Amino acid sequence: MSKKIVHIVGTGTIGEPLIGLLCDYKEQLGIDQVSFHKNTPLKDDRSKVYSLLKRGARIAVNEDKISGFKELGIESDLESEEAISRASVVIDCTPSGIGARNKESFYKKFSNEVKGFIAQGSEDGFGMKYARGINDNIMKGNLENQFIQVVSCNTHNISCITNTIAINDSGSDNLKEGRFMCIRRANDTSQAGSFIAAPSVGSHDSETFGSHHAKDSYDLFSTLGYDLNMFSSAMKVNSQYMHVLWFYLKTKEPLTLNDVKDRLQNNDLVAMTSKNMTSTVFSFGRDHGHYGRILNQTVVVEQSLHVKNNHEVYGFCFTPQDGNSILSSISATEHFLYPHSFEDKVQCLSELFFDEI
Numbered sequence: 001m002s003k004k005i006v007h008i009v010g011t012g013t014i015g016e017p018l019i020g021l022l023c024d025y026k027e028q029l030g031i032d033q034v035s036f037h038k039n040t041p042l043k044d045d046r047s048k049v050y051s052l053l054k055r056g057a058r059i060a061v062n063e064d065k066i067s068g069f070k071e072l073g074i075e076s077d078l079e080s081e082e083a084i085s086r087a088s089v090v091i092d093c094t095p096s097g098i099g100a101r102n103k104e105s106f107y108k109k110f111s112n113e114v115k116g117f118i119a120q121g122s123e124d125g126f127g128m129k130y131a132r133g134i135n136d137n138i139m140k141g142n143l144e145n146q147f148i149q150v151v152s153c154n155t156h157n158i159s160c161i162t163n164t165i166a167i168n169d170s171g172s173d174n175l176k177e178g179r180f181m182c183i184r185r186a187n188d189t190s191q192a193g194s195f196i197a198a199p200s201v202g203s204h205d206s207e208t209f210g211s212h213h214a215k216d217s218y219d220l221f222s223t224l225g226y227d228l229n230m231f232s233s234a235m236k237v238n239s240q241y242m243h244v245l246w247f248y249l250k251t252k253e254p255l256t257l258n259d260v261k262d263r264l265q266n267n268d269l270v271a272m273t274s275k276n277m278t279s280t281v282f283s284f285g286r287d288h289g290h291y292g293r294i295l296n297q298t299v300v301v302e303q304s305l306h307v308k309n310n311h312e313v314y315g316f317c318f319t320p321q322d323g324n325s326i327l328s329s330i331s332a333t334e335h336f337l338y339p340h341s342f343e344d345k346v347q348c349l350s351e352l353f354f355d356e357i
Contacts, residue, residue: 003032004337007060007087009102011038013188014120014322015093016048017291018329021349023055024290028348029330030338035060035083041068049074085110089336091329092119099123103147111146116336118329121152122212129220131156132328133269133297134163136343138223139335148332154182155216156324157245157317158232160297162217164267165260165313166249172226176250176311180232182213183244185278188321195238202234210234241278243319245298254310264300268350271296273318273357274303281318284357294320295327295352 008019015036022034035058038049053059053074060083061069061076069076084090084106092099092107099119103126107117119126127147130139139145151159158180166175187194202211209215214232221228264270271294275281285294297320304316327349334342 002088004030005033005035005087006031006089006091006333007083008034008036008091008093010093010095011036011045011048011052012093012095013190014325014329015091016052017293017322018091018093018326019052019057020055020291021326021330022333023052023057025348026056029334029345033058035078035087037061037080037083038069039065041065041072041074043072046072046074081106081110085113088115089333090114090117091333092117092123096122100126107147116146116148116332118148118150118332120150120325120329122216123149128223129216130223130328130332131159131220131297132324132331132346133267134159134220135223136331139332139342140339150325150328150332151216151220152213153319153322153325154184154213154243154245155220156328157243157298157319158182158213158217158230158247159220160267160269160324161245161247161300161315161317162221162228162230162249164263164270166251167226168267169263170251170253172221172224172228174252175228176252177229177248178214178231178250179248180214180230181246182211182232182234183246184234184236185239185241185243186236187240189240195240196236198238200236202236204233239278241282242321244278245317245319247313247315247317249313251311251313255307255313256310257305257307260305260307260313260315261302265355268353268355269297269324271299271320271354271357272302273299274301275357276301276303276316278318281357282321285320285323288354289323290352292321293323293326294354294357295323295349296320296354297324297327299357
């Protein structure tokens with residue numbers, strides 16, 4: 001039986017914690033080996049690479065970069081394309097746009113050897129959109145979708161809130177409209193650039209959906225045959241903590257505030273909190289999460305929930321950094337490795353979910 005090897009391309013805000021999580025839960029997830037590709041030999045990243053190697057991961061580098069890594073004291077006997085060809089699953093965690101280029105340049109070349117390829121975030125056209133807890137039924141036993149796009153962290157949040165409150169118990173026709181405001185952090189605490197000095201508003205690039213967040217969520221639900229009325233706006237604020245999502249959902253069937261709370265509390269992918277500041281929720285994740293990440297899809301501020309006229313639901317919630325994308329990436333990985341039992345395999349991570357924050 002061939003070894004089950006997972007190869008991660010990129011060691012950024014998603015790649016690094018994903019590699020660490022796969023290494024730490026390798027046995028429970030049924031993975032034999034974890035490898036990762038590091039593109040550039042940087043002294044600032046040496047400590048990170050050492051830590052990942054210590055956890056049991058194996059590094060792959062481009063042939064022309066081997067000497068550069070050796071100068072940093074990092075030895076590699078695995079070349080980049082070789083690492084892709086020997087993998088069972090490849091997870092691309094590179095910045096936006098690079099994953100699509102990698103698909104054309106490398107991944108298609110090895111599509112006969114590799115079971116599946118997974119990309120992160122807004123990589124439209126890479127493959128079928130996926131989020132844990134939304135369209136898992138399509139993944140079950142379906143081996144035709146070799147290329148999977150794990151949607152962005154804010155798209156996870158929008159989709160989870162919409163599905164849990166408006167759709168899950170009543171069907172897609174129950175959602176009359178969904179309106180969302182994504183208040184995004186400027187950059188991650190691990191990133192040195194892209195910070196902004198003041199809040200900056202975004203544009204509505206889509207006439208139908210506004211910002212790409214509602215469009216991506218719509219496309220995700222469309223894999224289930226749903227045709228939803230969704231619109232989003234986005235802005236950035238000068239913070240490094242967490243994204244904030246304001247939502248408005250209008251439903252066909254009446255519901256009460258207690259109904260909303262019950263639906264949210266019954267979803268193990270939703271965490272509830274009475275904290276109303278991103279800093280205190282972020283701090284909880286830093287102290288109690290794996291690699292500082294909260295793997296829940298969303299963190300709902302309980303006292304912000306409001307129901308008007310028995311049909312209109314308002315509220316605020318926080319987007320758990322990149323934790324929700326990491327969970328979906330692992331779930332998709334297990335789908336390729338264990339297509340008939342991937343949901344059972346992923347349950348080993350349930351200890352990392354929080355009911356309350």
